[in-house]
Structures are given as C-alpha cells and as structure tokens.
Amino acid sequence: MLSFTQVSHHFGTRTLFRELTLSLPESRVVLTGANGSGKTTLLLIAAGILPPSQGVVSFNQLNVADISLRRQIGISASKVNLPGFFTVTDMLAFHGRQFNCVPDCLWADYRWVNAFGLTPFLNTRVEDLSLGNYKKLSLILALMHSPELLLLDEPTNGLDDKTRSALEECFETYAGQLIIASHEPQVFASNCSVRHLHLDASGVHDR
C-alpha cells in the first residue's frame, strides 16, 4: 500500500501539495488533472526519486527514499531522462544489470521488447528514438524488474494501437499496485476496481 503522510511540495514560491495525507490500498489508481497540476511530480515523489519539501511517502510501511525499496518500484515518466548516448540494447543491458534481471534470452527475444515491437530499434541510440519508441523503452525499463509498485506517467502517449493493446493486457494481468497519471480516465476500461483521483490547486480529491 502506498501512503503519503503530511506531504508538502513547493517549486520556488509555487506550492503543489500542502500537507497531503493519503492512503492508496487499491491495486489500480488513476490520477487526472490539468497540465501542471502536479501529477508527474506526485509520481516522482511516490517513486522516492524526488524528495518532497516535507512529509513522508511509504510503500508497505517502508519509506520510499530507502534505496532498498528501489527494486520494488518501477517508474516511467518523461521527466526521467534516459542516457541518450546508449543504444536501446545498451540501455536494457545496463538497467537489467543494475536490477539483476537480465533475461536468459537475447534482447530481440525478450518478452516486453517483442510485445512492444521495439526489436527493429535495438541498435538505435536512445536520443534518436521517436517519441513513441522512447515511451516503449521507458515502459520496458519500468516493467523489467517486475516491481510491486508501478508508476506510469501518461503511459499511452505516442503509442501505436498494437503497443496500446499489449499495454492494456499488461495492466490486466499485472499483480502489483499500478498508479497511472493520465488525461485518459478510462485507461483501465475493463477493470472496475479502480480508484480515480483528481489533482487541482486545492489538493487531491476522490472522483
């Protein structure tokens, strides 16, 4: 379960969250909100990669800032800049090694690479990938180590129909907690036990 306790966050003089206390026991959560409302920031804070100005975020009673929790969390967000000078293969190999999850097969035969249709781009540099292919790579990196908490920022942006279908299939079968920030509230169309949260200037509200 992901929980926020008295979390506040400011960018300069602008306050994004003020003493936010929130528990998310649901396995599927969708965050909606206008541009700049703080959806991505909330995900970065939840992943433990952006320390909040105040407060604590924990996952299964452990502070997300704890390094040991990184293996349990996967994040895909446009703000998480990937090393552009790596080829896709280098990037996957590097990431797999860091999380001890290098598959036994070739990258071309790897489950997610195949499902997302990234095989033709394995030798392409990350900085040369199109928006959609960059998103696919980012999603694969988030999924690779089978995290218990998956945080996805606009996961369907720029994806083709085939990849969208593969992603929806993934959402349906994914065993851990899945939190998605999206402008598309129907991202979990076939799943009824979804909690919808809306972010605006006054805070986070159930919808």
Next chain:
Amino acid sequence: MNYWQFRRQLYQHALKQWLESLTQVSTGIVALFPMALYALLLLPLLALGVLADKDSQGESFFYTLWGYLLLAYCWIAMQKEALQAADYALYDRSLPVPVWQRGATELGLLLYAANVFVIGPAAVLLAMVYGHFTELVSGELRVSVTQLYPVCGLLVLTLYYCQSAKGKVKPWLSLGLVPLIAMPWAAWLHAPWLCLLGLAMAILVERTVRLPAPSFAGLPQGFWRLFLQQDIIHTKPTLLRAVVVLLVLVIGATFVRQIDISAKAPASLLLAFVLGVVAATKLLELQSVRRHYHYYLHSLPISPRDCTVQALGYCLVYCLPGLLLIVKFGLLSLSQWGFFLLTYAATQAGILLRPGYYLIFPLVAALMYLGSVYLVNR
C-alpha cells in the same frame, strides 16, 4: 537577411549554446582559466615569432608547431557543428542556395572562425613577401624560398587542419602518434623543413589508413559503462581536456627547458598544479552526468555514496593515459609528482564537499605544501 547573414547567425547561436554547455560540462577548465580565452588568442601570435623564423632551433620549432597546429585543429573541431549549422542542416539543405554561394559562405565562415590562426601567418607571409620583394623580382629565388618556406608551410598546414577539422579524417598520426614518438629526437631536428616534411608524410598516411570504428563490445559493464560510453559518444569535453593537458605539456616543455635552472623547480610545480587540477576536474563532468540523469539514477538500487565511489574510481582510470603522457614528457621530479597527487586529491575533495568553491581546496593544499617545504629547508 541574406544567406551569409543567416549562416553567420546560426553559427553564432550554436557557438553561444556550445559555450554555455562547455561552462556546465567542463567547469573545471573554464574556472581554472578565467582569462584563458584571451590568452589563447595571444598564444598563436607568440608562436608565430618562432614559426616564421627559418633560423629557429629544430626543437623549439617542433614543439611550437605541434602546439599551434593542435590548437588550430581543435579550435575548429570544437566549432564543427556550429560551422555546419548541424542543428538546422535539414532546413538549410532545403534552401535554394547555389552551390558556389554555399561553398563561398562555408569558406568565409571557416576563416571567420579560424581568425587569428590563419590571419596571423597570412599577414606575416604578406609582410615577408613585401620585405623580400626586390629579391623575388631580381631572381634570387633560393634566398626568398629559404626565408619564406617556414611561414608558407605553416599557413598551408593551418588551412589544411582547419578544413580537415570539419571532416571525418582525424589527425591521429600527424598530430598524435608521430610527434609523440619523435619527441626524444626533437633536439636533433636541425631545421624546420624536417618537421614540415614529416608532418606532410604523416598526413598522407592518415588520409589513406583509416582508424577502425570504436566497438563497444568488451567494454566494462555497470556504472563505469555509463561514464565510459558517455565519454566515447560525447567526445568534446574529453577532447578539450586532452588538448589542455597536451598544450600545457607542450608549452611547459618549451618553457621549462629554456629557463634558468634555479627557476625550473617552481615552474614544474606550477605545471604539476595546473595538470592536477585539470585531471581532477573530470569528476565535475561525471557529477554533471549524474545530475543530468538524476531521476533515472535515483531510481536504481545503488546509493549515491556507492555512485560517488564508482565515479572517483572511473576518474582515476580515465586520467591514466594523461599520467603516462606526463611521465613521457619527463617534466616532474618525484616530489613534484607528490604535489601533483596532492592537488588532484584536494581538487576532488573540493568538488565533492564544496562544488561551488572547489578551487579553494587545491589552493590551500598548495600553500600548505609550499609552507612545509619552506620550513623543512630553513
């Protein structure tokens, strides 16, 4: 706005962006030489005095020519993308500009970018032709050729390296291996023409023998791979660092060998200090990479402390070729090597503890070292 103005604006815009990124990436070098860019412009002018003189000693001509051409090549190589308007190449190619106009604009931009490196020898050549005009027209060609060939050779070579810096052929032999291998025999080079001939031969070879493309197979994995691949793909900061080290060594070799023996030790200490800071500031680059991929690296199961340890280790290994080069130049004694290591360690401590004021650390360390040497000798 005509095509020339358009390309000049693109060049200046790209150069501005590059200088900004350079300040961020290679802060060490930029911070170390706040006035270096102005001094850099004076260097070619000073070098011209040696290079235009037919009676120059072979050794000083060798080192000065190497430094001058290396600097000219790197000067243009670093501006390559700006000169070629690389960011806007597709749009530029879509413009209906005649081939001759494009060629003339590119040549104009090259001369504009190379400025003092080409204009310097060209002006000296013109002045010398003017001075030897009577000999030239009276038919004493041999005398004139003897007087003019060093500066003519310099001008031709500078133009060649400026042009080739925009292309794909790297001067790995003529400005790399050949001068390094020829260093022990530099004192035996009795005339400038030997240097010029040697360079011309090396250019011919490097234009025919191509270097193999770098292969990433077999490179170390893990965090070092991240740093290493960044260095291999984005070569500019490494190039800049290598050039600064080579220039300091080339200029230092000329300087230290020619000064009085009593002044040699302080001069070598200064060299050791500069080289120590330049080598250690590689860590700034690595910290900058870590900042750039901050969120991603934070999402990995590795603590910032471990990451710092890896960066320090990588930095040390990265500097090894530079250290070998310093050994080859043989400018530092054992105690000066100790001072070099002290400067290196103090600079890195400064970068980790007070990145904004890191230069204070090696300065304080240097003062303490000099103080202790003074007390011991008293």
